Amino acid sequence: MDMMKRVPIREQDPKVRATNFDEVCLGYNEEEAVAEAKRCLQCKKPLCMQGCPVAIDIPAFIKKITERDFRGAAEVIARSSALPAVCGRVCPQESQCEGKCVRGIKGEPVSIGKLERFVADWSRENGFVPAAPEKTNGKKVAVIGSGPSGLTCAGDLAKMGYEVTIFEALHEPGGVLTYGIPEFRLPKDTVVRSEIENVKKLGVKIETNVIIGKSVTIDELMEEEGFQAVFIGSGAGLPKFMGIPGENANGVFSANEYLTRNNLMKAFRDDYDTPIEKSKKVAVVGGGNVAMDAARTALRLGADVHIVYRRSEAELPARVEEVHHAKEEGVIFDLLTNPVEILTDENDWVKGMVVRKMELGEPDASGRRRPVEIPGSDYTIDVDTVIMSLGTSPNPLISSTTEGLEINKRKCIVAEAENGQTTKKGVFAGGDAVTGAATVILAMEAGKAGARGIDEYLKNQ
Amino acid sequence: MYRILKAEQLADKIYLMDVEAPRVARVCQPGEFVIVKMDEVGERIPLTICDFDRERGTVTIVFQIVGASTYKMSFLKEGDAFRDFVGPLGQPSEFVKEPIEEVKKRRYLFVAGGVGAAPVYPQVKWMREHGIDADVIVGSKTKVLLLLEKEMEAQAGNLYITTDDGSYMRKGMVTAVIEDLVKNQGKTYDVCVAIGPMIMMKFVCKLTKELGIHTIVSMNPIMVDGTGMCGACRVTVGGEVKFACVDGPEFDGHLVDFDLAMKRQQMYRTQEGRAMLKAQEGATHHGGCGHCGGDN
Numbered sequence: 001m002d003m004m005k006r007v008p009i010r011e012q013d014p015k016v017r018a019t020n021f022d023e024v025c026l027g028y029n030e031e032e033a034v035a036e037a038k039r040c041l042q043c044k045k046p047l048c049m050q051g052c053p054v055a056i057d058i059p060a061f062i063k064k065i066t067e068r069d070f071r072g073a074a075e076v077i078a079r080s081s082a083l084p085a086v087c088g089r090v091c092p093q094e095s096q097c098e099g100k101c102v103r104g105i106k107g108e109p110v111s112i113g114k115l116e117r118f119v120a121d122w123s124r125e126n127g128f129v130p131a132a133p134e135k136t137n138g139k140k141v142a143v144i145g146s147g148p149s150g151l152t153c154a155g156d157l158a159k160m161g162y163e164v165t166i167f168e169a170l171h172e173p174g175g176v177l178t179y180g181i182p183e184f185r186l187p188k189d190t191v192v193r194s195e196i197e198n199v200k201k202l203g204v205k206i207e208t209n210v211i212i213g214k215s216v217t218i219d220e221l222m223e224e225e226g227f228q229a230v231f232i233g234s235g236a237g238l239p240k241f242m243g244i245p246g247e248n249a250n251g252v253f254s255a256n257e258y259l260t261r262n263n264l265m266k267a268f269r270d271d272y273d274t275p276i277e278k279s280k281k282v283a284v285v286g287g288g289n290v291a292m293d294a295a296r297t298a299l300r301l302g303a304d305v306h307i308v309y310r311r312s313e314a315e316l317p318a319r320v321e322e323v324h325h326a327k328e329e330g331v332i333f334d335l336l337t338n339p340v341e342i343l344t345d346e347n348d349w350v351k352g353m354v355v356r357k358m359e360l361g362e363p364d365a366s367g368r369r370r371p372v373e374i375p376g377s378d379y380t381i382d383v384d385t386v387i388m389s390l391g392t393s394p395n396p397l398i399s400s401t402t403e404g405l406e407i408n409k410r411k412c413i414v415a416e417a418e419n420g421q422t423t424k425k426g427v428f429a430g431g432d433a434v435t436g437a438a439t440v441i442l443a444m445e446a447g448k449a450g451a452r453g454i455d456e457y458l459k460n461q
Numbered sequence: 462m463y464r465i466l467k468a469e470q471l472a473d474k475i476y477l478m479d480v481e482a483p484r485v486a487r488v489c490q491p492g493e494f495v496i497v498k499m500d501e502v503g504e505r506i507p508l509t510i511c512d513f514d515r516e517r518g519t520v521t522i523v524f525q526i527v528g529a530s531t532y533k534m535s536f537l538k539e540g541d542a543f544r545d546f547v548g549p550l551g552q553p554s555e556f557v558k559e560p561i562e563e564v565k566k567r568r569y570l571f572v573a574g575g576v577g578a579a580p581v582y583p584q585v586k587w588m589r590e591h592g593i594d595a596d597v598i599v600g601s602k603t604k605v606l607l608l609l610e611k612e613m614e615a616q617a618g619n620l621y622i623t624t625d626d627g628s629y630m631r632k633g634m635v636t637a638v639i640e641d642l643v644k645n646q647g648k649t650y651d652v653c654v655a656i657g658p659m660i661m662m663k664f665v666c667k668l669t670k671e672l673g674i675h676t677i678v679s680m681n682p683i684m685v686d687g688t689g690m691c692g693a694c695r696v697t698v699g700g701e702v703k704f705a706c707v708d709g710p711e712f713d714g715h716l717v718d719f720d721l722a723m724k725r726q727q728m729y730r731t732q733e734g735r736a737m738l739k740a741q742e743g744a745t746h747h748g749g750c751g752h753c754g755g756d757n
Contacts, residue, residue, distance in 0.1 A: 169688050171498055171505070171545040179690075209547035211688060215484045237690040241702065248695055248702065248721060250728045257691035265504065265685065272502045273530045274685075275729045348724040395689055397707070 004107025007036040009114055014328040018299055021183040021268055024325060025089070025114075030068070033118040037065035039103060040110050047100035048112060053445035054152075056080040058097055058112055065115060074123040077116060078130045082155035082199055083148060083444065085124065085191045086177060088117025091441045092319050124194050132203045137161040139458050142227040143204075144212045144398065147175020148440045149431030150233035151199050152447030153420075153454075157231075158202040160455055165227075167210040172264060175235055176432075177440070179264035180256070182293050184300070188263070213401035218427060228461065229426045229454045232413060233447060234398055236432035240390040242285070246342030247388070251277060251350035255286070255294040255389035262297050279303040279385035283353055285339055286389030287311070292322040294387045295331045305331045306381065310338040310358050310371040336360070338371065340378060342386055352380045394433045402427070412436055419453025420446060428453050463497075463546035466519055468539050472606045474526040475576060476535050477511070483518030485510075485548045491583040492554030492679070492711050495520060496687045498545035499537070504530040507684045507706070509580035509656075510549065511609075520548075523579035523608070528729075550687045551710045554584055554654070555677060561591060567651035569595040570642075570674070571617075572635050572665055574657020578608040580679055581656050585616045594618025596648065598638045600657070604629035635661060636668050643672055650674050655714060659726065663719035670715050678714035680705045682725060696722050 001007075010026040011017075017024050028036060040062040048058045057076050064073035077084045093099070093113035101109030122128075139162050143154045146168040154164045172178050177192045186192060200206060212218060212234070221227045239254030241247055258276070261267040265274035282298040284291050287309035299305045307326070309316065312335050316323055327333070336358045343352040357377035360369035399407045406414040406423040413422055413429045420428035430446025432438055467479040485495055489510050496505045512521035526532050537543075556564045569588060573581035578599055588595040597617040601607040602625045614620050621638050623631035631638060635657075642648040653676040655665040662678040669676040682694040682705050689707040696705050699716035703709060 169547070170686060171547070179686075209545050210484060211547065211550070214549055215488065215547070237686075237688070239690070239692045241692070241695075243702075248697060248725070250725060254692040257685055257693045260685050260691050266502075273528075273533075274504045277728075347727070348721065397688065 001035065003039055004103075006039070006108045006111050007032045009111065014325075014330075017184065018329040021300055023187050024184050027121060028111075028114055028118045030070075030122075033065055033115060034068060036111050037062045037115060040066075041102055043102055047102065048097040048110075051096040051098075051100040053096065053441050054080045054448055056116070061119060062110070062112070062115060065119065070119060070122045071126070071128055073119045074128050077119060081444065082130075082152050083195045083440075084116050085120035085195055086148070086186060087441055087444070088113050088115075088120055089186050089191070090181060090439075092439060094320065096441070124190070129201050130198055132201055133159060133161050135161070136163050136203065139163065140165070140227045141229045141231065141454055141458075142167060142221045142225075143231045143233060144218075145169075145175055145233040145235055145431075145433070146173035146196070146206055147177060147233060147235050147431065147443060149235075149433075149443035149447035149450070150175065150231065151196065152444040153231045153233060153430070153450045154204045155199045155202055156448055156451035157454060158199075158204045160451070162454075162458075164203070165205045165207060167212055168206060168208045169211045170264065171208050173206050173208060175233075179260045180290065180293070182259065182263055182297050183268075184296065185293065211397065213397035218398070218402045218405075218424075222426060229428065229458055231420065231447070231450045231454060232398060232422070232427065232429035232433055233431045233443070233450070234395060234433045235443075236392045236394045236437045238393045238395055239388065240392065241388055242339065242390065244339055244341055246344050246350070249342055249344040249348050249350050251279070251384055252342060252386045252388065253277070255284070255290045255387050256392065258294050258387050259290070259297065262301075268297075268301060276301065277385055281383045282306070282385040282387060283308050283334075283339070283381060283383045284387045284389055285309075286391070287316040287318055288389060288391070289318045289322055291389035292318045292326050292331075294389050296326055296329060298385070298387065299329055299331060303385070306334050306383070307331055308334045308337050308339060308353075308355060308381075310336065311368060312336055312360060315368045334381070336371065338373070339386075343380065350384055350386055353383050353386055354378055354380050392432075392437045394436065398433075410436055416453070417446075418449055419456065420450030421453050421457075426457065428457075462542035462544060464542045465537055465539055466517075468537055468541075470535075471523065471608050474535075475523065475606070475608065476525075477521065477523045478537065479514075479519045479521050480543060480546055481518055482520050482546045482548070485520050485546065486513045486515055486518045489513050489520065489549035490553035490557050491587045492557065492580075493549035493551050494580075494687075494710060495522065495546060495548030496550060496684070497522065497534075497543050499530060499534050500544050503533065503544070504528075505545075505685060505687065506530055506534075507550070507681065507687055509679070509681070511579040511582055512586070513583070520546075523576060525576045547687070550706060552708070554587075554711055556652075557587065564591070565593060568649060569593065570639070570650040570653045571595055571597045572600070572639065572653060572655040572657070573598070574600045574635055574655075574661040575602070575606065576608065577657030577661075577679075578613065581654065582609055582612060582616070584654060585613060589616040596642070596650070597621070598623065598635050600624070600635035600638075600661070601629075602626065634664070636664050639665065639668055639672075652677065654678075659719055659723045662714060662717075663723075666714040666717070666719070676714040677711050678717060679710045680712060680717070680722060681710065682722060683728060696725075
């Protein structure tokens with residue numbers, strides 16, 4: 001084989017998968033994984049590890065794969081990550097571990113993400129479960145939110161011996177892994193649920209249907225329910241809208257609503273009661289991973305789908321792999337195009353969208369070239385559904401009900417990066433609630449930092 | 462699981478249940494709501510809180526069958542349980558958050574239409590507990606659909622009942638009663654709280670604006686999560702977009718864009734109707750008659 005090239009990954013055929021919600025990527029089998037693992041140079045100073053926010057010992061687990069010691073590989077990963085089956089699927093490896101891989105200088109980097117996924121899937125299929133600590137230290141910690149940062153923080157604390165309870169506002173744990181990322185990228189019953197079960201097997205309790213700030217406050221948790229420290233990993237759940245005319249018409253959704261209906265409420269399945277719009281032609285406004293998820297979901301529900309994005313392809317914030325998959329499946333990209341108005345019929349249903357052509361000007365604060373309107377370039381596209389995917393911001397429910405918890409002007413909780421310490425004693429925070437919308441792995445890194453911070457804080461109590 | 466301690470049918474298609482939900486019962490206030498999910502496949506349904514018992518840890522909900530999920534819920538009996546029951550959600554009523562001396566200076570009129578009697582009841586009860594006699598108008602289509610008459614009677618200062626068809630007490634709409642009280646009986650009110658069908662709230666607001674009475678309404682739009690996450694419940698109030706689940710559900714009725722809100726409520730109407738037929742008729746609906754288009 002050509003060692004410069006990766007072992008190709010098997011995927012569902014684009015034409016077939018555009019009509020189902022099964023996972024797109026089929027993963028490596030044992031032979032493929034071993035062959036790919038053998039491409040690893042086992043660098044003395046592994047740069048890939050520097051690229052991993054949770055510092056998984058990448059060369060070590062890959063070496064175990066070459067030895068066909070898959071259980072050993074799983075043990076190496078489990079030391080650093082509680083959610084390998086998730087990370088192997090949704091981490092932006094191209095800009096992290098794989099982006100630093102020495103193999104990538106002359107050829108293709110080692111498929112570290114796909115190997116991690118292989119090990120995690122092997123563990124699940126072979127019943128390998130991380131061991132719970134023999135006894136707890138009797139100290140209670142509350143974790144708010146069961147998304148990637150909360151699960152990671154809870155898992156780490158449980159391994160250290162703390163008694164951890166996660167409070168989740170929705171009826172299913174998982175946060176964005178459950179309500180946001182679709183089935184075809186991250187299967188819920190197999191991958192997400194089993195990783196959450198693994199965290200529970202470490203001794204973590206999860207109480208669903210509790211909205212911190214409404215059902216109970218942080219102060220009450222600490223004063224009345226005996227929690228000695230709290231980690232806030234409540235994410236960034238509030239959707240943004242553009243503020244253009246017609247945006248409240250029937251048929252205009254936030255990506256959050258569209259994806260929640262489909263992923264959390266399983267509207268795509270006939271046996272679930274929650275409805276979702278059966279659209280014919282959909283415009284998804286935005287160019288991030290969430291926009292790709294919404295577009296590919298609408299496509300699978302039977303619509304013609306356009307991504308409407310105001311900059312050019314080079315500036316798309318979505319992962320290259322997601323853009324590539326979306327194109328393969330038939331999503332059409334209307335780039336350098338920005339919505340101006342949503343047109344409605346007499347019953348206030350969407351019947352079209354006026355858009356304006358844009359061109360790129362000077363770089364803006366984000367370093368990307370700023371989109372500039374081209375006067376007189378407006379035209380109307382024929383759509384019956386518009387999905388707004390413009391980013392999200394943190395929910396103020398917790399910050400507004402917790403005395404002494406400072407937020408910044410972006411409504412994000414102020415917390416130290418290295419240990420998650422907030423402005424309130426005993427309260428730590430991390431993930432999107434602190435940084436604004438980011439990635440699963442960065443939230444996990446913050447969850448680990450929070451666990452370290454809480455451990456140090458409680459040891460000194 | 463959240464156990465049902467009592468389940469009774471109040472009227473045609475209208476049901477009352479006491480549900481064990483200690484976290485909600487401990488802190489809920491008039492004006493707030495809950496979301497229930499009956500089972501794994503059910504929808505998340507927002508429901509107003511009709512009553513609560515902090516000691517028993519129970520919350521009383523009242524619901525009307527409007528779609529497949531509420532239809533299935535109507536079969537739940539004492540001893541059954543909801544899979545999920547979360548709350549309290551939304552903001553408490555304005556008066557709960559205000560200094561009681563200020564609230565006591567005002568004269569309150571509550572107007573309830575149909576199932577709206579359920580969310581109005583805890584507010585009137587709150588008034589009674591704080592020594593305030595509030596006037597209450599309860600409107601119903603017809604006598605057998607009238608809800609909570611005895612309970613309301615025990616908490617209200619004066620209770621005025623009206624039915625659209627005149628089958629019980631007064632005949633006519635709630636707006637006619639408001640006009641009668643203010644114009645003929647010389648009553649004055651500082652605050653009106655009107656909760657009921659959107660069209661009723663719209664016309665009450667039109668009237669109270671003319672009469673110069675500050676009016677609060679409770680919006681019940683389509684929701685999914687109920688925590689501000691999805692934005693399905695957006696309503697336009699005073700030209701601004703608000704989320705009913707976190708900013709409301711109660712708003713200044715004179716600022717609410719009811720026409721837009723009513724159109725948004727229609728969004729899933731046909732889909733809900735189909736889902737309900739499927740729930741009622743089971744597999745037989747799949748075949749379809751070929752005439753109604755319900756299978757397309």
